Amino acid sequence: MAETLKDTPLKAVQLEGLVVLKIIKHCSQAFPTTATGFLVGMDKAANLEITNSFPFPTVDVPATDGHHDNNAASNLAAAAPRAKANTTYQDEMIKKLREVNVDANNTGWYTSANLGNFVNLNMIENQYFYQKELNERTVAIVHDVSRSSQGSLSLRAFRLSPAFMNAYKEGKFTTESLQKSNLRYQDILLELPLQIHNSHLLTSFLHSLPNPVPTQEAQASQPPTLASLSQTPNPLAPNFNSLNLSIDPFLTQTTDLLLDSIETHHTELNNHQYYQRQLAREQAKITAWQQKRKSENASRALAKQSPLPEDEWQRLFKLPQEPGRLETLLNSRQVEQYARQVDGFAAGVSGKMFAVRGNLLPGAGEG
Amino acid sequence: MIGNKRAKKEGAPMKCQDTHILRDEKDTFSRQTVGAYFSCHLNTSQAMVEADSFLHLARPLGPALPGSQPTTAPLNVIIQPQAIFSILDHSLRRNTDSNTDNERVIGTLLGVRSEDGQEVEIRNCFAVGHTETAEQVEVDMDYQKQMLQFHLKANPKEVLVGWYATSAELNTFSALIQNFYGGQGDGTWPHPAVHLTVTTDAGKEIETRTYISAPVGVTADRAADSAAFTPVPHEIRYGEAEKSGLELIAGAKDDKDRTASVPTDIEALERQIEEVLGMLERVSKYVEAVIEEETPPSSALGQFLLNALALAPKVDPEDIERDFNNHIQDVLVVSYLANTIRTQIDLSNRLATAALTLGAGDGLGGGQTNGTGTEGRERGQRGGRGQRGGGGDRGDRGADRG
Secondary structure, eight states, X not given: OOOOOOSSOOOEXXXXXXXXXXXXXXXXXXXXXXXXXXXXXXXXXXXXXXXXEEEOOOOOOOOOOGGGGHHHHHHHHHHGGGOHHHHHHHHHHHHHHHHTTOOOEEEEEXXXXXTTTTXXXXXXXXXXXXXXXXXXXXXXXXEEHHHHHTSSOOEEXXXXXXXXXXXXXXXXXXXXXXXXXXXXXXXXXXXXXXXXXXXXXXXXXXXXXXXXXXXXXXXXXXXXXXXXXXXXXXXXXXXXXXXXXXXXXXXXXXXXXXXXXXXXXXXXXXHHHHHHHHHHHHHHHHHHXXXXXXXXXXXXXXXXXXXXXXXXXXXXXXXXXXXXXXXXXXXXXXXXXXXXXXHHHXXXXXXXXXXXXXXXXXXXXXX | OHHHHHHHHTXXXXXXXXXXXXXXXXXXXXXXXXOEEEEOOOOOTTOOSOOOSEXXXXXXXXXXXXXXXXXXXXXXXXXXXXXHHHHHHHHHTOOOOSSSOOOOOEEEEEEEEOTTSSEEEEEEEEEXXXXXXXXXXXXXXXXXXXXXXXXXXXXXXXXXXXXXXXXXXXXXXXXXXXXXXXXXXXXXXXXXXXXXXXXXXXXXXXXXXXXXXXXXXXXXXXXXXXXXXXXXXXXXXXXXXXXXXXXXXXXTTTOSSOEEEOOOHXXXXXXXXXXXHHHHHXXXXXXXXXXXXXXXXXXXXXXXXXXXXXXXXOOOHHHHHHHHHHHHHHHHHHHHHHHHHHHHHHXXXXXXXHHHHHSOTTOSSOXXXXXXXXXXXXHHHHHHHHHHHHHHHHHHXXXXXX
16 A cells, blocks of 8 residues: 655656657557557656656457447557556566666556546546556656647646545545545646656757758758759658647537536436435435334333334435545546636637738738 | 579669678678669658668569569668667667677567568567677577567557667678578568668767668578678658657757757747748748849749749638638637536536535434434535526636636
8 A cells, every 4th residue: 555655746757759759659550549558767856757668468359340349449448557467568568678778667657638538537547556556656648649630749747646546545435525635626636747858869860860940051052943842851840730720620529528528527416416315315214214213202101111212213224325426526627627728729729810810811900 | 592593583674783792701702782773762751861862772582482473672661760769769778788799789670561562661669688799699589579479469560570780880790680580480581671770879970771681601501690781771751640749859959958848739839930930031031132132043942932922812801701700709619618617517516515514514324413414405405506506607707707
């Protein structure tokens, strides 16, 4: 049990360039199925350095063809980090990596996401498993494939907060326990700042690639034909995906996801109301029984008989179990995630739209 | 053997003859690779390595199955950047024991082969431990086999395509290892094994080269430790998905700490707008210089710029106005709704936990006070509903202001 939390909490995550590429490759290859993998590295005081990664074995979904089992595969892959079979794989792999001098310490796992839909029970369970069983100082890296294809790379590092760890250990998410621990959905995940780091060799390699801005000498030489211009290879040419003005796909997808979340919320709420009605009914029954017993006892006292026990109701009636509120909490966190995402998107896109209008209709912007 | 095969091939159309001689210390047998032809190698826009025109050499013939037609088609190698990154990382992590002469490290390359076998894409690689002394080389074969299996579990589509080393030198040991990787059974046979060298000498440019090989040697003994390496063209290519990642990584190259942080959407947008502004400035400077007759004009560049200008769409102002209004409304409504939902859910959460504090002071198993407890809870519930409506309104107003 992870009672002994280390003194210095992790403050930042440093990702090696290699790991970034490995995660991107794995996640985009597996898209739209969820991809998960393992991270190795070492932790230096409050800084977690992730220096390598490897994907988890793909799970053989029973060979029904087509995309129908996409969901099954997704679920299996999402559960992979805590699957028993993978623990051995992971141990073996770490052993092998240690032989070639890779920092073979467990530092967490990564998963792919689609438009920020990563806050779910699977992720929580995985991260709980990692933080509790394997190593307290582990992170979950989330790579959002769809958002990365829209422009800037989306990579985020998360941990479960100690408060949530405690609550999850007890496995109780009743209203009462939530009141006591004062746990709110905002406190489930802690996001850590993420940095990309390159080795010296890699820096030197990047410098050996042609620069996007041509040098003076290169400018002096004239391109012979039009065709040669469009062919010039330029690997580090800036990527203008961020300037792309595609609004509708993002909006429709986000609203779909939001609607799903509302539905989940609604179901949970109904469950809860059902429970409360059930509870009220049971309690009404208990009161009725108690009153009956009381009057019975009163009449028995008059008849000089020994009173019947008054706490028998505990055996006769059973109060319903309160449904856990974990799902609601996670769902709320998820909605928050969507809302923030839309905010960010709206900020960027409205700027872009005004720019476009200003460009196409000079002078209209003032009106 | 070789002579025979060559004689057979001589009938094929050939434009030139090129001789590649590789001499290793033990084997003074010099080999000729004939049957080469020129082919202009075009770069795609994504290629990272400058590869102008390339000499395509016919693939040297390996031991062919009797009856099967040996292929002599050219081979093209595509390397994904993550493989290179991995190799560089491995090179940094080599053993620095003084007793062994481990200047280079080796590892296995994994990837996919196109159906006709003419294109090999190196997608992945892993390090294999080896020790090399002046007399002998030891490669951890068990390790390589197990790692290969592990990798195949995670990437069933990728196959063994060859091996890499971090020195440009090709020696007897290279040939030995190459023959192992290209061999039957565990090797890549009947396809040729690709050998990739990446130089990682300090203070020098990083150079990548790819080779395939043909067996040579008159006796079996000789053949085991010699090979004719033929350079094959290669390019480093990456997909759309890796572009943003690579850009970010490249963003750290001029930084002193060699670090970069992941930008937010709006920061990325800002950076790109700045970049576009910089490009516009560069172009207008150039155009001005041409007008001032300081720089020689180029018709190709002019044409290119004209084409780019012609891309500006011609749309009715009303259309723009309409589209603009529609879209901005969409964006704002979704953003507003999302935030309203967030507020609602937040409130609902708070009320769910707050409702109990209003009533049922002493919990569920109280027994005696059950009646009042229920009433209290019901009141809380009702109050909660009322408050929620109010809260929603408040949230709406808040969003309106925002």
